[in-house]
Amino acid sequence: MSSKKSTVIHGGILVDASSDRDGEFDLLIENGRIAAIEKPGVLKDKADVERVDAAGSWVIPGRVDLHVHLREPGEEWKETVQTGAEAAVLGGYTAICSMPNTKPANDSAEVTRFILEKAKAAGAARVLPIGAISMERKGKQLAPYSELAKAGCVAFSDDGDPVADAGLMRRALEWCLMLGLPLACHEEDRNLSCGGCMNESPLSLKMGLKGFPGVAEDVMIARDIELARFTRGKVHICHVSTARGVELIRRAKNDGINITCEVAPHHLVLDEGCVHEYDTHFKMMPPLKGHEDIEGLFAGLADGTVDAIASDHAPHDRDSKLVEFSRATVGILGLQTSLPLLVEMCLKGTMSRKRMVDLLSAGPARSFGLPYGTLKVGSEADVVVLDPTRRWVFSEQEVRSKSKNSPFVGKELTGQATHVFVGGKRVVSGGELVR
Numbered sequence: 001m002s003s004k005k006s007t008v009i010h011g012g013i014l015v016d017a018s019s020d021r022d023g024e025f026d027l028l029i030e031n032g033r034i035a036a037i038e039k040p041g042v043l044k045d046k047a048d049v050e051r052v053d054a055a056g057s058w059v060i061p062g063r064v065d066l067h068v069h070l071r072e073p074g075e076e077w078k079e080t081v082q083t084g085a086e087a088a089v090l091g092g093y094t095a096i097c098s099m100p101n102t103k104p105a106n107d108s109a110e111v112t113r114f115i116l117e118k119a120k121a122a123g124a125a126r127v128l129p130i131g132a133i134s135m136e137r138k139g140k141q142l143a144p145y146s147e148l149a150k151a152g153c154v155a156f157s158d159d160g161d162p163v164a165d166a167g168l169m170r171r172a173l174e175w176c177l178m179l180g181l182p183l184a185c186h187e188e189d190r191n192l193s194c195g196g197c198m199n200e201s202p203l204s205l206k207m208g209l210k211g212f213p214g215v216a217e218d219v220m221i222a223r224d225i226e227l228a229r230f231t232r233g234k235v236h237i238c239h240v241s242t243a244r245g246v247e248l249i250r251r252a253k254n255d256g257i258n259i260t261c262e263v264a265p266h267h268l269v270l271d272e273g274c275v276h277e278y279d280t281h282f283k284m285m286p287p288l289k290g291h292e293d294i295e296g297l298f299a300g301l302a303d304g305t306v307d308a309i310a311s312d313h314a315p316h317d318r319d320s321k322l323v324e325f326s327r328a329t330v331g332i333l334g335l336q337t338s339l340p341l342l343v344e345m346c347l348k349g350t351m352s353r354k355r356m357v358d359l360l361s362a363g364p365a366r367s368f369g370l371p372y373g374t375l376k377v378g379s380e381a382d383v384v385v386l387d388p389t390r391r392w393v394f395s396e397q398e399v400r401s402k403s404k405n406s407p408f409v410g411k412e413l414t415g416q417a418t419h420v421f422v423g424g425k426r427v428v429s430g431g432e433l434v435r
Contacts, residue, residue: 005050006030007421008043009385012054016061017358018374027059029381032424037377052419054385060357062094062382062422064364064373066184066262067159067238067310068335070096070127073114074103078403079315081118081127084335087313087400088125089427091336092417094382095126095365095372096313100137101160107132107143109151116152124427126382128370133158133172133183139165142172149179154368157184159238162220164190169224173233182234182260182368185224187245188286192216197326199272199287207276209325212287214242221245225252228259236367237261239312241286243296250305260367262310263297265338268345274407280321280328281407301351301359308364311338315403333406336394341408343388343415353388385419390431392416400433 007029014025014037026043028036036043065088071079081098088096098115100106106115112129119127131148135141137158145156156176163169163185176183193216198204200211221237225248228235240246240261252259264284272290274282282288300306314331321328342360346353365373372382392398394408420428427434 006048007050007052007424007426008046009052009054009059009383010040010043012057012059012385014059014375015353015357016375017354018061018362019376021375022354027375027383029383029421029424032381034375034377034379034381037375052385056387056389057418058353058386058388060384060386061361061373061375062384062420063092063339063360064370065093065096065311065313065335066236066308066364066368068096068098068313069101069315069331070098071315072102072118073111078317079401081115082122082124083400083402084313085119085122085124085127086433087335089420089422090400090417090433092339092384092386092420093125093335094384094420094422095128095370097128097130097154097368099157099159100130100132105132105137106130107135107137109147112148112151112153125422128154130155130157130184132156133163134168137161139163139168142168142175145175145179149181154370155182155184155236157186157238159184159186162186162188162190166223166227170227170231173227173231173235177231177233180369182236184236184238186238187217187220187224189216189219192219197283197287198275199289201272201290203272203276207278214244214289214293217242217286218244218248221248225257225259229255229257232258234258239264239267239286239310240297240306241267241289241293243293246296246300246305250300250303253305260307261305262308262364263301263306264312265309265334265341266332268294268297269341270407275325278325279407280323280325281332281405283325283328283330284332285330301355306359307367309338309342309359310364311335315401316405317403321405333399333401333403336398336400337406337408337413339386339417340413340415343386347388347414381421381424383421384417386415387418388415390414390416390418
């Protein structure tokens with residue numbers, strides 16, 4: 001996915017945590033790579049180039065999402081690789097990691113190659129498949145990791161389900177240590193969660209809904225930390241949602257354990273009170289938490305414990321949400337809303353823009369060992385021009401996904417990717433897909 005056309009992006013504020021830049025710079029793209037980063041005006045006489053005026057905008061590395069559900073193969077009425085990849089670039093993502101809970105699960109090279117072929121045909125974001133930890137994601141037999149890695153998988157996960165068998169998890173860590181790839185873990189002890197559909201709290205009792213206690217997440221995080229300590233394998237904790245989980249990961253990092261983690265935007269901006277009207281658009285997994293846990297997540301963002309913010313984009317059809325809260329599917333869309341939600345945090349002073357960019361680009365790339373998320377000279381030209389003040393309504397017409405399950409539909413958001421380049425190829429211009 002490259003382009004030989006040269007482009008100069010000028011007039012913007014270049015923000016890149018990987019090169020410790022946050023200031024006015026112009027950027028030159030040539031042959032699909034970043035060829036130069038110069039002070040304003042140095043590239044003004046460069047001939048035979050396209051020019052993008054980024055005045056008033058931030059120029060940031062293409063965002064990397066470690067946690068996306070694309071549903072293809074098997075549930076194409078919810079999402080396809082093409083619609084997911086297009087939603088990604090509209091949201092400023094240039095590389096997305098697709099979870100293996102497809103039908104069939106991504107536990108074979110054939111499924112991995114199918115996803116990659118669909119992604120190439122889509123011509124939008126890079127799609128990086130994640131293979132299953134266990135065959136059919138049933139937690140009984142290891143998937144063929146070497147075969148999956150050779151086909152193009154960048155990590156392994158049974159996300160949507162935990163790996164309940166500690167012995168299988170140990171063997172998975174030992175095998176993946178040889179491959180140098182991480183296991184991305186959905187942390188839930190189902191003997192404790194017991195089918196809970198919202199956070200266990202006085203509110204869940206008042207609403208008559210079965211509660212999911214935070215300890216069901218915490219004990220599995222603790223188990224996998226100890227397995228990583230023992231095997232020296234790499235563990236990545238998906239969608240951390242509890243303050244205790246953050247603390248466990250913080251201590252593990254202090255002990256030198258090979259561990260990273262992600263937080264989802266909805267766990268930062270929404271809380272358990274959102275479900276008070278039984279609106280299934282607020283049903284998540286893990287469920288939305290109370291203020292103490294949210295404060296713990298922000299503490300992890302501030303001190304570097306949290307490595308990445310991942311969308312956990314989970315498209316679902318209307319019918320699966322138009323049922324009783326306890327029976328509804330879990331998850332929301334995230335590819336097009338994550339960026340504006342985080343931009344609003346920056347504008348409010350909750351986090352710096354450089355820290356935001358790190359959590360969305362270099363941090364995720366480091367977590368999985370990916371060669372993306374940077375604006376260093378010589379790197380792939382995955383570049384986003386972001387207008388942090390543009391206000392727009394996330395209407396159903398703006399939703400590129402096949403599904404519409406988001407509590408933010410109809411809401412006015414702030415911040416939008418106006419231009420997106422993937423490997424030097426412009427795929428979004430003026431906030432619209434380039435056809």
